[in-house]
Amino acid sequence: MHDITLGFQHAARLLISGEHDVWGIIGRSLLVSGLSTILGCAIGIPAGAAIGLRRFRGKRGAVAALNVGMSLPPVVVGLFVYLLLSRSGPLGFMRLLFSVPAMVIAQTILAAPLIGALTLSAVESVDRRARTVALSLGASQLRATVTLLGEARFAMGAAIIAGFGAVISEVGAVMIVGGNIAGHTRVMTTAIMLETGKGSFDIAIALGIILLVIAFIVNFGLGFLQRWR
């Protein structure tokens, strides 16, 4: 109990002083997860919306693929990206392994199907009368589609937040492709693992508090959006 209390005191001091690159680690985490979420949205939202809105042969397969993608194990994704980017891999010439871009790639692969599947579910849950009403009021087909997507905006907002929440708390993939290099690829989750292993609980707790605060904000946002649905 004493260790935990001391840990919290040290954590508070660390957060104020910014020692041990605490704020650098936090900033990097937000950068990697933020970029991955943006890229995940750029891929997942159009894919989820297109699958949800259109009728086409193979739709079931596309939905199944999204759902499988949603449950991809992060360490397997990390391994896959590692093999792609390693010196002997097909993308080795890009020299991205153990860099922030590599971490962003891995987390994008995790975020995109999650955001896509939740977008699909959001779009499918919208009353189809929205489109008919829009057309009857003079909207073009494109405008009516945009209106229908707009009707799913709260649920889609929740999908984005869920995607961000998943990648910011992820550790396996970023550890494998980032390598947890101090000042370079170290993020909150990998730092917490490292510092816990070393017994430096104060840094681990400081980062844990920040991660909890972010998770709380994410969940608060999710709850807020769901109340609006």
Place this chain on the structure above:
Amino acid sequence: MGADLAIQVRGLTHRYGLREVLHNVSLDIARGGVFCIFGPNGAGKSTLLRLLDLLETPASGEIIILGARATPSLRPALRRRMAMAFQSPYLFRASVGANVAYGPRVRGWPRRERGARAREILEQVGALDLIRRPAWRLSRGEAQLVSMARALAVQPEILFLDEPSTSLDPPNAGRVEALIAEYAAGSTVVLVTHNLFQARRMAHRAAFLHEGEIVEQGMADQILTAPRDRRTIAFISGEMPG
């Protein structure tokens, strides 16, 4: 082609899967006034209205709107000259004001004009106090009023109304009927109802739809008071089995 006709329909047939819901429907709807389509539940009235508003494509047949054949390329432009208030109103997840301003917005009206139009029309239907309220917090009757206002906001040349007062209390129903009558003085209103009292009060011309077929059409007074077909007589006298 009759220049005095708002809508001409020739040999319209429509199916949902294998079920034929409209068979060889032909109709002439003159410009101006209220044209009432009445008939029992499941006769195909709402389907016919959606086809006339060009929201669905018929299996076969021809629809001529305001003198122009409703070809695929002309459908969007023709749709912009019409509007519809549905039986079960769907309101967008926005404020009442934004809902009413939707039609003017997609037509490119400036923001100020569409805001003013929304206020004006909501005042006319007696729902101006709802303008800022989220649409999903409305009662069914309020939603029906707003849906009506939304359709009227675009000043359509042809206004389709599908059971416009089913959820309204008598004062609001009266207000809506007065508004429809006023609107019909300058435009064409196609009203679907199974409320014969409302049809008698409002319609200038009427058609009786039964099991997907137009049984009888002509002046409303004649059809509603002295119908010729035995099915119309049975429906009006309340003897038609449900």
